[in-house]
Amino acid sequence: MAKHGGLDGKPRRRGWQTAALLCMLAPQLFLLLLSLGTGWSYPGLLPDRLDGGPWQLLSAFSGLLRAALTGAALSLAAAVLSTLFGLLISRVLRSSRGLKRRLSEALLLLPFVVSPIVAGVCLFDLAARVGLAGSFTGVLCGHVFFGTATAVAVLSQAWSDQATRQELLVRSLGGGTLAVWRHAVWPHAQGPLLVCMLQTALLSWMDYGIVLQIGGGRVQTLTLRLFALIRESSVNQAALAALLLLLPSLPAAMVFAAKYTGGSDRALKK
C-alpha cells in the first residue's frame, strides 16, 4: 500500500493519536470544567469558584434530570417505533418495482432532507387538531416521522441478494410469513437493526425544532432546557446540560466506529 504524508515512525504516530484524542474530547473536557464551578468572569480561563455547584443541584432531582429522563424515554420510544416501521416499509419497497418504487424512495428522502423546524411549523396545526399538541405523544409522532425515513434509508442496505435467495428458499420449502421473518429476515437485519435504533434514538435525542414547535414548552427535554439556560446566561448550568446531552455520543461513536471504520482493510479483502 502506498504511504503518503505522516505515517512513518511509531513515535510520531502515537503523538498524532494523542493530539487527535485531545482535540476530539476538548469540547467534553471544556464543558466538564465549566460545569464543575460557579461563575466565569472575564479574563479568567477557569470558573470563579470550583465548588461543583451545578452538580449539587442536579443530584436534588431538578428540572435538568427530569428533562434528561423525558428525553431518554422519548428517544427510546422513537427508536423502537421508527425501526419497526422502517423495517416493514423497507420490505414493501423491496417487493415493488418501477415508478412506484422510485416515487416512494423519493418521498422517503424528503423527511431526511427537510429541516425539523420547518416541518414542526406546519405540523403544529395538525397536532393541535387531533389534540396532540403540547403532549409527549405529539412530539413522539414528530420524531417517528423523521426516524422512519432514516430507518428505511439504513435498513434498505440490509437486503442483499443473499437475503433474497434465502427468502426464496424458505418460501419454496413451504414457509409462511412467520418462517420467512425467522429464517431470512431476522438473520440479515440483526446488524443493521442495532445501528438503525442507535441512529433514530440519537436523532430524537438531539432534536430541538420538533420539541419546541409541537411540544410547545410543555414537553421539557434537555435541548429545550439548554436553550433556556443559555438565554438566562447561566453558563455553568448550561455547560452541565450540554455535557449531559453529549453523554450518549460516546457509546454511539463506539458503535459507529466499529461499524463504519476500517474501510480500506475491507476493500483489500474483497
Add this chain to the structure above:
Amino acid sequence: MRLNGGWKTKLRSGFGAVGGERALGCLLLLLVILLPLLWMVGYAFLCSLGNFGLQGTGWTLDHWSLALTGSRVWRSLLLSSTLAVASTFLAWQSAVWLVSRRGGLRTDRWLQAMWCLPVAIPPVVQAFLANLCLNRGGLLSRICWQLGLTNAVTDFPVLVQDRFSIGLLLTMTAASIPLLVLFLIRIWGVARIDDYLLTARALGASPDFALRKVAVPMLRRRSRSVLLLVLIWNFSAWELPLLLGRQSPRMFSVLIQQSAGQFVLDERPQAFVCVLLYLVLAAAAVGGLSAVAGNFGRRLQESDHG
C-alpha cells in the same frame, strides 16, 4: 454475485412483503410518511393563500406578492445559500486535505474512530460551544488576553452575531467536516484509490501530482450525493444561526420559524410562502440526490460486470 434478471422478475411476488405484511407496510408508509408530507404541503399552500389556519381571511394573493416583492425573503435566501455553499466548500476542502495528506487517518482505525465522536454532537451543543469560544468575552478572547495579544474585551473582533457571519460560517464548516472525513475515508478504501495512486506513481507521476490529478477527482465524483446532502443541511441550519446569526438578514429557517409564530402575526401567511419555497428547494435536492444515486448505482453495476 447477483441473481439472473429474468429469474428475479418471474419470482417477483415471491420475496419482500406479500399479503397482509405488504398491506401493513403500505398503510404505515401512508400514515407515517405520506400523510404528514401531504399535510405540510397542503397546509402551507392554503395558509399562504390566506384561507386556512388560525386567522384565515379568504382567498388572496397579497401574501405572495408581499413576500416576493419585499427584500426580506430574498436577502435571507441569499444569505442562506451563500453560507451553505461557502461552508460546504470549505468543509470539503479541509476534509480532502485531511484524508489525502494525512495518510495515518486512512490506515489507523483508532484515529478514524475518534472522528466519530464529533459526528454525534447535537447542533444545540455545537451552537453553545461556538458561542462560548468565539464570543467577545469567550474562551478565545480570554486566551488572547492571557497571551497579551489584547488588552480589553473590545480589542477582540466581533465573531458572534457579526456583520459578515464569520462565526456562523466557521461553526457550520467545522460541524460538517467530521462527516465528510469519515465518508471520504470509506470511499478511499472502496474505490481502491491507493492502487490507482500506485499506478500513477509507477508511470512517473510525483506524489503530489498523483493526488491532485487522480485521487481528488475520484473522491469528488463519488461524493456528490453526500456533498448535496451536506449543502441542503447547511442551507436549512436552524439552531446555529438562532444563537450565532444576526437578526437581519436572518437565515431562511430562522425567518420561517420567527415569522410563523413570534411577535407579529401579520407575517404568518408570508412564512408559509417561504415554507413552500423551501419545500420546492428540498424536493429539487431530493431529485438531484436520486439522479446522482441512480448514476452511481449504475456505474457500480457496470464495474461489477466489467
